[in-house]
Amino acid sequence: MSLALLYLAACVAYVWHFVGRRLLAGRVATGLLLVAVLVHTFTLGMHTMELGVPPMAGRTGAVSTFVWMLAVAYLAIEVSTDERGMGIFVTPLLFVLQAVVSQGEMPRDVPVFFAVPYVAMHVGALLFAYASFALACVIGITYVLLFRELKTRTPGVFFQRLPSLQVLDRMNMRAVGIGWLLLTIGLVAGALWMRDASVRYADDPRLPHMTLADPKILMAVLTWLVYGGQLATRRWAGLTARRAAMLSAVGFAIVLLNFLPVAYFFARSHNFA
Amino acid sequence: MHLVLVGLSHHTAPLEVRERIGISRSMVPAALGRLADDGCEDAVLLSTCNRTEVYAIAADPVDMGERIVSCLADYRGVERQDIDASLYVRSDADAARHLFRVAAGLDSLVVGEPEILGQVKDAYKVASEARGTGAVINRLFHGALAIGKRVRTDTGLAEGAVSLSYASVTLARKIFGDLRRRHVTVLGAGEMARLCAVHFHEHVASTTIATRREGRGAALAAEIGGRTTPWESRLEAIAAADVLVSATGAPDLVVTLAELTPILAARRGRPMFVVDLAVPRDVDPAVARLEEVFLYNIDDLRGIVEENLAKRQDAVAKAERLVNEEVAAWFGWVRSRAAIPTVVALRTRFERVRQAELERLAPRLAGLGPDARERVDEVTRLMVEKLLLTPTEQLKAIDDRETMDTYSSALRRLFALDDDAARDARAETADDNGEPRR
Numbered sequence: 001m002s003l004a005l006l007y008l009a010a011c012v013a014y015v016w017h018f019v020g021r022r023l024l025a026g027r028v029a030t031g032l033l034l035v036a037v038l039v040h041t042f043t044l045g046m047h048t049m050e051l052g053v054p055p056m057a058g059r060t061g062a063v064s065t066f067v068w069m070l071a072v073a074y075l076a077i078e079v080s081t082d083e084r085g086m087g088i089f090v091t092p093l094l095f096v097l098q099a100v101v102s103q104g105e106m107p108r109d110v111p112v113f114f115a116v117p118y119v120a121m122h123v124g125a126l127l128f129a130y131a132s133f134a135l136a137c138v139i140g141i142t143y144v145l146l147f148r149e150l151k152t153r154t155p156g157v158f159f160q161r162l163p164s165l166q167v168l169d170r171m172n173m174r175a176v177g178i179g180w181l182l183l184t185i186g187l188v189a190g191a192l193w194m195r196d197a198s199v200r201y202a203d204d205p206r207l208p209h210m211t212l213a214d215p216k217i218l219m220a221v222l223t224w225l226v227y228g229g230q231l232a233t234r235r236w237a238g239l240t241a242r243r244a245a246m247l248s249a250v251g252f253a254i255v256l257l258n259f260l261p262v263a264y265f266f267a268r269s270h271n272f273a
Numbered sequence: 274m275h276l277v278l279v280g281l282s283h284h285t286a287p288l289e290v291r292e293r294i295g296i297s298r299s300m301v302p303a304a305l306g307r308l309a310d311d312g313c314e315d316a317v318l319l320s321t322c323n324r325t326e327v328y329a330i331a332a333d334p335v336d337m338g339e340r341i342v343s344c345l346a347d348y349r350g351v352e353r354q355d356i357d358a359s360l361y362v363r364s365d366a367d368a369a370r371h372l373f374r375v376a377a378g379l380d381s382l383v384v385g386e387p388e389i390l391g392q393v394k395d396a397y398k399v400a401s402e403a404r405g406t407g408a409v410i411n412r413l414f415h416g417a418l419a420i421g422k423r424v425r426t427d428t429g430l431a432e433g434a435v436s437l438s439y440a441s442v443t444l445a446r447k448i449f450g451d452l453r454r455r456h457v458t459v460l461g462a463g464e465m466a467r468l469c470a471v472h473f474h475e476h477v478a479s480t481t482i483a484t485r486r487e488g489r490g491a492a493l494a495a496e497i498g499g500r501t502t503p504w505e506s507r508l509e510a511i512a513a514a515d516v517l518v519s520a521t522g523a524p525d526l527v528v529t530l531a532e533l534t535p536i537l538a539a540r541r542g543r544p545m546f547v548v549d550l551a552v553p554r555d556v557d558p559a560v561a562r563l564e565e566v567f568l569y570n571i572d573d574l575r576g577i578v579e580e581n582l583a584k585r586q587d588a589v590a591k592a593e594r595l596v597n598e599e600v601a602a603w604f605g606w607v608r609s610r611a612a613i614p615t616v617v618a619l620r621t622r623f624e625r626v627r628q629a630e631l632e633r634l635a636p637r638l639a640g641l642g643p644d645a646r647e648r649v650d651e652v653t654r655l656m657v658e659k660l661l662l663t664p665t666e667q668l669k670a671i672d673d674r675e676t677m678d679t680y681s682s683a684l685r686r687l688f689a690l691d692d693d694a695a696r697d698a699r700a701e702t703a704d705d706n707g708e709p710r711r
Contacts, residue, residue, distance in 0.1 A: 023426060150448060151561075153573040160432070164450035165544070238541030240564055 003043065003064075004099040006036035007071075011095050014087035018161055026084045030075075033091065037075060040068045047106050056123045060104030067098045069131035077135065077171065085162040089138040118193040125186035126220075132179030133227070133252045136172050140248030143168040147242050169241040172248055173234060180227045187224060219258035226251045275334040276409060276607075278368035279341040279360060280319075280326030283382050286359035293351050296320040298395070302403040304348055311344045313337060315407040317414065319375075319396040321389065323382055328372060330409055334364040366604045369413055373596045373603075376421035378430060385430040385585045390421040412606060420599040427595065428588040433581025437465075437574045438472035440581075441548045445473070445516050448546050448567055452476040458514035459499075460507060460528070461521035462489040465550045469518045471497050481514070483507040484521070512536045518548045519555035530559040537563050548574070608677065609669035615681040616665050618690040623657045 013029035016022075044065065047055040055061035074090045077083075146158045146165060162168065194210050212218055230247040233239035239247075281294060296304050301318050308316050308327065316329035327345070331337030342360060346353050363371055371380070376393045378385040397414040400406055406414075425431045434440035442452075449455050455477045459470045462484040470493060474480045480499035484490035487501070494501045502510045511517055511528070521527055528547075537545065544565040549556040554570055561568040631638075631653065638646055664684075671677045685691050 021429070146447070150444070150567050153569055153576075155444070155447070155577060159447060164447050166448065166450035234542075240542040241544070242564065 003036065003040055004095055004102045006032070006039055007067075007091060007095040007098050010036050010087075011091035014084070014091050017084055018088040021161065029084065029087055029091075030078065033071065033075060033087070036094075037068070037071045040064075040071065044068055051107065053120060054124065055107050056120075056127060058105075058107045060101040061107045062123070062127060063097055063101040064106070066127045066131055066134075067094050069128050070094060070134050073128075073131050073135050073175075077175075081163065081167070081171070083163045083167070085158075086138055086142055089142060090135070093134060093138070118189040118196070122186050122189035122193050125182045125189060129179045129182035129186055130255050132175045132182065133223075133248070133255050136175035136179060136248040137252030139168055139172040139175060140245035143172060143245035144242065144249075147245070165241065169244070172241075172245055173231070176227055176230060176244075176248055176251075180224070180231055183220075183224050183227065187220060216258060219254060223251060223254050223258065226254060274330050274332055274409065275337075275364050276368045276413065277329050277331050277334040277337045277341070278326060278363040278371055279329075279338050279345075280324060281356065281359040281361065282324035282326070282380065284380070285361060286356070290356060290359050291323070291325065294325050294345060294349050294356055295322070296325060296349070298399065301396070301399050304345075305400060305403050307348050308341065308344055309404060311340050313341055313344070314404070315410055316341075316404075317396055317400040317406065317410060319393060321392050324375070324380075326372075326375075328368065328410065328413065330407055334362075338362040338364075365607075366600055369416070369603050370596060370600045372413065372417045373420045373599050374593075376417040377424040377592050377596055378421070379424075379589065379592055379596065383435050384582075384589065385425075385432075385435075387425070387431050390418070390425070393421065394418055409607060409610075413603060416599050416603045420596060424592045424595055428591045430585055430588040430592050432588075433577075433584055435578055435581050435585070437550065437571070437578060438469045440574045440577045441469055441516075441518070441569070442472055442476060444548075444567070444569060444577075445546050446476075448544055449515060454478050455515040456513055457481070457516040457518065458483065458507070458510040459493075460484065460517070460519040460555065461551070462486060462493045463520055463522060466518065466520035467493055467496075469520065469548065469550060470499065473516065473518070474499055477516070481510045483510050508532060508536065512539065514545070515543075516546045516548070517556075518550065520550035521555055523551070523555060524553065526555060526557050528556045528560065530557045530562075533557075533560045533563065533566070537565060540565070550574075605672065608672060608674070611674070611677050612665075612668040612671070612681065615684055615690070616668060619664070619684060619688060620657075620661060622688050622690055623661060627653050627657050 010029055010033040013025060013032050017025035017029045044055060047061070054065060056065050070090070071094055074087070078087065142158065142162055143165060146162050146168065149155055149157075149159050150165070163171075197204070197210075210217065212221065226247065230239070230244055230251065234241075234244045281290065283291065286294075296318065297320070301320065304318055305316060308314075308318070308329070313327075313329045313331070316327055319326045319328070325345070327341050329337060329341060342353065342356075342362075345351075346356060372393070374380045376390055378387070378389055381389055393414070397406070397418075400410075434443040445452060445455070452473075453476070457470070457473045457477050457480045459466050459473075459480060459482050462482060466482075466484075470480055470482065474497040480494075480497060482490045482494045482499055482501045483504055483506070484493075484501075485504045487503075490501045493499070507527075511533070517528070519528060542565060544567065547556055547560065547566055547568045549568065549570040552571060556568060556570075558568070558570075560566050631650065638649060641649070668677070668680060668684075671680060
């Protein structure tokens with residue numbers, strides 16, 4: 001819970017910065033988020049040393065790693081662009097997700113599947129891809145909000161606090177591009193892992209569910225198609241920046257759906273907790 | 274010593290008077306030299322298109338004010354009666370408050386405009402480099418620069434565009450980010466078009482002018498360093514542009530939805546910022562329906578400007594509070610300086626007593642080793658320091674002149690500081706005459 005509280009403190013500071021637009025508030029917000037990330041890195045590092053592999057198995061470990069990756073990706077973007085306007089949108093997500101899993105237990109041992117090659121690449125790449133998509137979603141939402149203010153000729157809150165549409169569009173497409181690349185790597189690694197696993201663990205009850213009919217795998221492929229389509233149409237078919245921004249939000253809705261309810265209640269292929 | 278301000282500004286003088294008394298940057302060192310020749314040695318001259326002001330240190334502020342005015346009038350070849358009515362003279366805290374308000378942009382024609390802070394900094398730099406400036410002027414201008422920055426960062430006084438052309442550039446920046454690779458097409462070459470073209474051209478890659486009056490278009494293009502295109506080719510120029518500014522005097526629409534739709538379709542999602550400054554409007558309002566078109570007419574821009582001006586007014590009260598705080602801090606520091614002669618005399622007196630006692634005890638201390646003698650010296654010095662610390666602080670903290678004078682004269686009398694001063698003066702005179710000191 002202490003990690004969630006650290007993210008909450010950063011979130012409050014970002015709200016303070018967004019409302020008051022004080023440089024000091026912005027620096028405090030970045031500092032608090034940095035502290036949260038460092039503490040989170042230390043925590044995950046300790047678990048990694050304990051287990052021998054990053055603690056990505058199980059819901060708590062996966063979500064916590066996802067939160068850490070999202071925070072790192074956001075901090076990297078903030079530091080490289082010197083734009084803090086999106087912190088108010090990202091940090092609540094960090095807080096809520098970390099709070100959701102704060103009562104859960106981190107994995108205490110390594111599932112046997114993790115001994116098979118490609119699995120760390122599969123899980124790690126997918127988590128980082130989802131973190132990139134989360135960031136793209138936030139950027140996309142801010143793009144739409146600013147676009148609306150400019151289009152309706154009522155420059156206001158977002159006009160004064162967000163970077164330009166051009167910058168937001170570039171950041172959005174970069175986040176989607178990186179996410180899609182990692183998603184591709186993750187899915188390919190998953191397929192390779194399944195090929196090996198089907199020989200080693202032929203009698204595992206989860207193995208028969210590892211097909212396109214499994215909701216989790218189906219949603220992952222659907223996500224890949226949505227983001228791939230977004231990248232292709234933006235590049236070659238004149239998809240407007242606003243629609244690309246909206247697609248980033250829609251894509252992440254599918255990711256969230258896959259990450260939480262589908263994985264919890266429907267999928268039979270990925271129950272490792 | 275007092276701080277004196279003599280000057281005139283857009284609040285008190287029309288442009289023709291400001292032009293006559295104004296001093297260009299290259300002439301400022303010579304003008305400061307002239308002021309120094311007239312007895313005004315510690316001064317800063319701030320001269321911009323909206324104001325000419327001299328800040329100086331003087332024993333008699335009224336006399337110094339007169340001298341500065343006469344010197345400036347003489348230097349610029351202006352008759353006193355032509356400028357007297359426009360001049361203002363202020364001293365001490367009022368003069369400091371004026372400078373702090375100027376640096377903060379509170380006294381500017383457009384409240385919060387950013388250039389004045391740089392001009393204040395430059396004026397101080399020129400004066401420092403030309404003739405050097407004293408402690409009071411240094412503290413004053415450091416305070417002015419600090420408050421200028423603080424007001425801009427803490428109050429939002431300088432935020433938002435306050436002219437139509439600046440508002441257009443600000444909006445374009447919010448759409449495109451960096452404008453250095455963007456292209457602007459301007460329809461028309463009247464005053465509104467010119468202002469917008471001049472402002473945009475400072476930031477963009479190219480500006481193309483299309484107008485029915487070719488001569489005027491060519492003159493505008495030459496003025497800003499842009500290019501022209503025949504009126505008949507305007508649609509090609511619009512297709513190539515990221516920003517379209519239209520300000521013709523045409524009675525009908527000059528850019529229609531039917532004309533712009535195929536152009537936008539061919540741009541494959543590239544946005545266009547359209548600024549319609551014409552009355553009646555040049556651009557069909559229906560083009561705003563096109564997804565990637567951001568259309569702003571003159572009323573939209575005026576609304577933004579008025580809103581920004583109103584916001585700046587809201588920030589004025591907060592800025593004035595900050596200025597008052599800085600004035601109080603500066604004036605407190607100046608007042609504390611009045612205690613310096615007494616404090617110095619008091620310390621000299623104590624030190625003299627200490628040295629005399631050490632000298633008297635020297636035979637008895639002779640038996641001590643060098644370390645112990647050094648320790649005795651250090652202990653007595655620290656005792657004197659500690660004994661004087663509180664009275665020094667109390668004296669500097671006194672915030673009215675009368676009390677300060679009373680306390681100072683009491684100290685001088687109690688410790689016979691004036692006798693010490695007289696003795697020092699006699700000793701110096703004796704030294705000068707080659708007589709042995711007693």
